[in-house]
Amino acid sequence: MSECESAARPDSSAAGDVLRVDDLQTAFPFGDRMVNAVDRVCFTVGRGRIVGLVGESGCGKSMTALSIMRLVPAPGRLAGGVIELDGHGDIGSIPEREMRSIRGGDLAMIFQDPMTSLNPVMRVGEQIVEGLRFHRRISRREARDRAIQMLTLVGIGDPELRAREYPHQMSGGMCQRVMIAMALACEPKVMLADEPTTALDVTIQAQILNLMRDVRDRTGTAIVLITHDLGVVAEMADDVCVMYAGEIVERAPVRCIFREPLHPYTIGLLESVSIGQGAVHRKTMLPAISGMVPGLGQLPGGCRFADRCRHATMLCKEHRPPLEELEPGRLVRCWLHVENSPMRVEPRAEAGALSNV
Numbered sequence: 001m002s003e004c005e006s007a008a009r010p011d012s013s014a015a016g017d018v019l020r021v022d023d024l025q026t027a028f029p030f031g032d033r034m035v036n037a038v039d040r041v042c043f044t045v046g047r048g049r050i051v052g053l054v055g056e057s058g059c060g061k062s063m064t065a066l067s068i069m070r071l072v073p074a075p076g077r078l079a080g081g082v083i084e085l086d087g088h089g090d091i092g093s094i095p096e097r098e099m100r101s102i103r104g105g106d107l108a109m110i111f112q113d114p115m116t117s118l119n120p121v122m123r124v125g126e127q128i129v130e131g132l133r134f135h136r137r138i139s140r141r142e143a144r145d146r147a148i149q150m151l152t153l154v155g156i157g158d159p160e161l162r163a164r165e166y167p168h169q170m171s172g173g174m175c176q177r178v179m180i181a182m183a184l185a186c187e188p189k190v191m192l193a194d195e196p197t198t199a200l201d202v203t204i205q206a207q208i209l210n211l212m213r214d215v216r217d218r219t220g221t222a223i224v225l226i227t228h229d230l231g232v233v234a235e236m237a238d239d240v241c242v243m244y245a246g247e248i249v250e251r252a253p254v255r256c257i258f259r260e261p262l263h264p265y266t267i268g269l270l271e272s273v274s275i276g277q278g279a280v281h282r283k284t285m286l287p288a289i290s291g292m293v294p295g296l297g298q299l300p301g302g303c304r305f306a307d308r309c310r311h312a313t314m315l316c317k318e319h320r321p322p323l324e325e326l327e328p329g330r331l332v333r334c335w336l337h338v339e340n341s342p343m344r345v346e347p348r349a350e351a352g353a354l355s356n357v
């Protein structure tokens with residue numbers, strides 16, 4: 001059994017999990033060995049829930065999503081674990097041919113740059129129609145009606161006219177809406193969204209986030225939202241997975257992450273932003289956490305955050321902490337919170353004590 005297989009699901013379990021990722025490992029060659037860029041990652045996503053994957057650049061967020069899509073770039077490869085998608089079983093081990101019918105169907109992904117998904121030489125309406133015809137047995141006419149319906153759903157005015165345009169005739173925000181329309185056309189059970197608003201200006205960003213939440217409410221599609229932006233997480237996510245150097249270091253309902261973060265890395269991330277009046281703002285003065293995420297060649301044997309953590313002891317440097325379940329849906333990978341650890345502190349006292357990471 002994996003270290004988190006027995007751990008309780010986040011709050012989502014009541015709604016029924018549509019995605020269960022367990023012990024996911026994705027490896028890349030480094031010198032003469034394989035190193036896990038995604039290391040034993042576990043989380044679940046309930047129907048209609050939004051799970052935020054957060055962490056600095058290089059923490060393994062995108063690679064986790066690409067692994068779930070089975071799109072790991074060579075020479076990387078899935079090295080272990082289970083990816084259970086509702087109605088399909090473990091999609092980590094099915095033949096590629098079968099996977100192709102799931103990608104863009106029950107499992108969709110949108111990227112930061114819509115141009116990675118949109119075909120520049122095909123009219124956008126036609127692109128949605130093509131996706132629908134590949135995944136669903138419907139006539140061209142039905143597919144065309146559905147494409148217009150989807151463009152309307154994502155807030156594109158004059159959809160009949162817009163459907164005949166090419167991506168280069170549209171703004172970045174419009175293209176992102178088209179990509180979301182494409183991703184949602186087949187009513188996926190899960191949509192993986194990798195920094196979907198990072199490239200957009202603030203007003204459009206808010207519109208796209210509202211749109212995603214609205215679509216989730218209307219369709220019940222579950223969303224895995226990848227971002228380095230805690231403001232987006234605070235606004236959108238139900239549950240949060242904080243990633244560091246390929247591992248999940250904290251997993252909790254969103255309110256716990258903001259009110260009572262436990263992992264020194266989560267606390268450091270929160271200290272690099274200020275939260276007020278319901279919004280999260282980036283501070284300009286910091287960085288609150290000095291140092292950098294270790295590269296694949298320098299992953300330490302013990303706690304991967306130890307070199308940047310002011311609480312680190314020899315125990316942390318030499319031994320990898322387990323992902324400890326403190327209460328259902330609340331998990332943390334830090335010796336400060338492991339039962340019987342000599343470093344253990346009481347969670348509530350510690351939230352204040354650690355405020356200065």
Ligand SMILES: Nc1ncnc2c1ncn2[C@@H]1O[C@H](COP(=O)(O)OP(=O)(O)OP(=O)(O)O)[C@@H](O)[C@H]1O
Nearest residue numbers: 028037056057058059060061062063064073295296
């Ligand atoms: N094609 C590749 N070959 C080798 N290593 C890779 C490759 N792609 C990613 N990695 C490594 O995998 C790790 C995780 O990268 P990943 O892109 O998933 O991080 P991320 O958290 O999504 O960061 P960002 O927000 O910058 O995309 C990093 O150490 C990165 O260097």
